[in-house]
Amino acid sequence: MAPRKLAAGNWKMNGTLAALAEIDRLLADHPAPGCEVLICPPATLIHPMAARSQGRIAVGGQDCHAKTSGAHTGDIAAAQLRDAGSSHVILGHSERRTDHAETDEQVRAKAAAAHEAGLVAVICVGETEVQRDAGQTLDVISAQLAGSVPDGATAANTVIAYEPVWAIGTGRTPTSDQIAEVHALMRERLSARLGDGADFALLYGGSVKPGNAAEIFAIPHVNGALVGGASLKAEDFGPIIAALSAA
Numbered sequence: 001m002a003p004r005k006l007a008a009g010n011w012k013m014n015g016t017l018a019a020l021a022e023i024d025r026l027l028a029d030h031p032a033p034g035c036e037v038l039i040c041p042p043a044t045l046i047h048p049m050a051a052r053s054q055g056r057i058a059v060g061g062q063d064c065h066a067k068t069s070g071a072h073t074g075d076i077a078a079a080q081l082r083d084a085g086s087s088h089v090i091l092g093h094s095e096r097r098t099d100h101a102e103t104d105e106q107v108r109a110k111a112a113a114a115h116e117a118g119l120v121a122v123i124c125v126g127e128t129e130v131q132r133d134a135g136q137t138l139d140v141i142s143a144q145l146a147g148s149v150p151d152g153a154t155a156a157n158t159v160i161a162y163e164p165v166w167a168i169g170t171g172r173t174p175t176s177d178q179i180a181e182v183h184a185l186m187r188e189r190l191s192a193r194l195g196d197g198a199d200f201a202l203l204y205g206g207s208v209k210p211g212n213a214a215e216i217f218a219i220p221h222v223n224g225a226l227v228g229g230a231s232l233k234a235e236d237f238g239p240i241i242a243a244l245s246a247a
């Protein structure tokens with residue numbers, strides 16, 4: 001099995017019901033994309049987006065709790081995401097690691113909960129600019145992978161996204177060689193630890209735009225993208241989907 005190609009959008013804390021018009025535009029402009037398409041909107045939009053996309057676009061959450069239910073005000077269980085129409089959930093995004101002090105251990109527990117609920121976990125890793133400048137990138141990625149990916153991870157239930165923190169929302173991207181180096185390392189680490197590590201979809205994320213998508217998708221072991229700002233509008237996300245379909 002070759003890794004699947006996945007164009008994933010992370011809407012972060014953006015969008016109200018009116019933004020679902022972008023789904024209609026995407027479906028009209030790309031009726032039969034040559035890759036999987038996933039959008040992870042704010043939790044308030046999961047159910048209406050799933051209803052609107054009729055299974056033609058996968059819908060996901062941006063976080064879940066490690067427990068199945070209980071007294072956790074403001075949190076959402078993986079099974080609740082699934083019940084609302086999600087098939088995926090982003091976990092360990094750097095904004096959650098920073099804003100909510102999430103640790104690798106917590107991300108690992110959340111991913112196990114996601115798997116238990118039948119969701120695909122999109123687990124994020126990435127170095128800060130200070131860590132890159134200090135030459136620690138490969139060590140940081142190795143440690144995050146080892147700590148955040150649960151033992152039950154398979155290519156079917158887990159996707160890994162490499163998102164350098166300094167490239168998120170900045171318009172800056174690593175060089176192709178820098179992305180290739182990290183993706184090769186991730187492939188090697190997953191293959192060493194998990195039976196089907198060669199088949200995991202590995203995404204790049206951080207300032208992916210229509211103008212740089214084709215170049216990024218040509219890099220070995222890049223099987224798609226996790227797109228923030230450019231996933232909000234069909235006119236931007238559409239060309240990224242087209243570039244991945246053609247890759």
Ligand SMILES: O=C(CO)COP(=O)(O)O
Nearest residue numbers: 010168169206207228229
């Ligand atoms: O964080 C990201 C996706 O999860 C990337 O965001 P941008 O594409 O806006 O840089």
